[in-house]
Amino acid sequence: MTDYLVYRKLGSFARRVIAMVVLAMGAIPFLIMLTPVGANTAIGRAATVALAICTTGMALVWLFRWPTRRQSLVFVWICNACIAVSCLAYSGPVLSLLGSTAFAALAGYVAFLHTSRQLVFVLATALVVSLIAATRMAVHGRPFVALATLLIIAVGVMAIPISMHVLVRMLGDEAAKSHTDALTGLHNRRGFYRSTRELIKTASASPDQYLSVIMVDLDRFKQVNDTHGHTKGDRILVAVADRLRHTTRGRAVLARVGGEEFLVAEMIPLDKAKVLAERLRSEIAAIPSAATASVGVASMRRPDTTGPQTRALVEGVVDAADAAMYEAKRAGGNQVRHAERAAVGTSGRHGR
Numbered sequence: 499m500t501d502y503l504v505y506r507k508l509g510s511f512a513r514r515v516i517a518m519v520v521l522a523m524g525a526i527p528f529l530i531m532l533t534p535v536g537a538n539t540a541i542g543r544a545a546t547v548a549l550a551i552c553t554t555g556m557a558l559v560w561l562f563r564w565p566t567r568r569q570s571l572v573f574v575w576i577c578n579a580c581i582a583v584s585c586l587a588y589s590g591p592v593l594s595l596l597g598s599t600a601f602a603a604l605a606g607y608v609a610f611l612h613t614s615r616q617l618v619f620v621l622a623t624a625l626v627v628s629l630i631a632a633t634r635m636a637v638h639g640r641p642f643v644a645l646a647t648l649l650i651i652a653v654g655v656m657a658i659p660i661s662m663h664v665l666v667r668m669l670g671d672e673a674a675k676s677h678t679d680a681l682t683g684l685h686n687r688r689g690f691y692r693s694t695r696e697l698i699k700t701a702s703a704s705p706d707q708y709l710s711v712i713m714v715d716l717d718r719f720k721q722v723n724d725t726h727g728h729t730k731g732d733r734i735l736v737a738v739a740d741r742l743r744h745t746t747r748g749r750a751v752l753a754r755v756g757g758e759e760f761l762v763a764e765m766i767p768l769d770k771a772k773v774l775a776e777r778l779r780s781e782i783a784a785i786p787s788a789a790t791a792s793v794g795v796a797s798m799r800r801p802d803t804t805g806p807q808t809r810a811l812v813e814g815v816v817d818a819a820d821a822a823m824y825e826a827k828r829a830g831g832n833q834v835r836h837a838e839r840a841a842v843g844t845s846g847r848h849g850r
Contacts, residue, residue, distance in 0.1 A: 523581075526599060527597050582627050605617065609662040632648040708766065710768070710771035711797070714738075751764070775794075779833070792826035
C-alpha cells in the first residue's frame, strides 16, 4: 500500500495525514489530564505524558519519512498500553469512556498500516477498557447512560476501523493486481519500475554491483499465433515466464511488458549479467514449442540515490537493452547483444 501511494505521488500527503492522526491520539488523554477530573494517580499521569511524548515523536517521524514496520509496531504497542492505563486512571467513569475514544485513532492507524492480528489486539484492549468504564458508570446509578456511551464507543472505535481495514485490504489487493500481468503472473510495466526501484534501494553498496536489465523478445511470435492460434501462443508465453523464474535468482525483477516482450532486472556484476542473458536465451530455445528469443542486455552502476530521478535512470538502461535486443533481432534472432553504454536519463519506447 505504501509503495502504491508513493507511485501515485500521494506519499507525502498520506504521511501528513497519518502524522495528524498520531498527534490526535496522544492529545485526547493529555487534554483530559489537564482538567480537574483527569488522571489523579502518578501512574495515570506518567502514562498520559509518555503517550504524548511517544505520539509527538512518531508524528515527527511521519512528517519526514516512512517509519520501518518494526518502529511502527513498537509505537502501536506503547500507545495501546499508555491509552489503557491513562483511561483507567481517570477519577470518573465518564472521562474514562471519553478517553477511550483515543483508541479510535490508534485502531484507524493499525487498520490502515498493519495486519488483522494487530487490529484485533488493539480493539480487544479498547473493549476491555470501555467495559470497565461502563461498568463503573452503571454501578454509580447510570446504567442507560453507560450503555448509550458504550454503543457510541463501539461504533467509533470498533466498527469504523474494522470497515476501514477491510476496505484497505481490498484496495491493497487491487493495487497488487494493477502491477501484475494476468497471464504469466509476472510484473507488468508499472510493477517492473516499482520493484526495480526497491531492488536498487535494498542492494548492497558493493562497487561491483550493477543494475543490469535484460530485454527478451520472442522471435517470429506473430507467426506462431497466426499458424497455431492464440491458445498455443499463450502457452509459450507462460512457459517463457516459468523459464525466467527458474533461471534467475529470487531477487530478480521479472516482467512481461508487451505481447511477447519480457524484462529482467538484477543487481549483479557486469560479467555475470552477460552470462545470465546467454542462459536465458538458451533456456527459451530449449522450450519444446521451438520458441527462440532475441536478447539485449545493458548495465549501469548502482545509483547513489533512489529518489524521483531513479525511474529516468532505469528507463535509460531499458532503452539501451531494447536497442541491443533489436540488433540481435536484425542479425537473425536467437542471439544476445550487449549495449556498449546505457543511455541514462533518456526516454524511449520502453521508457514511457
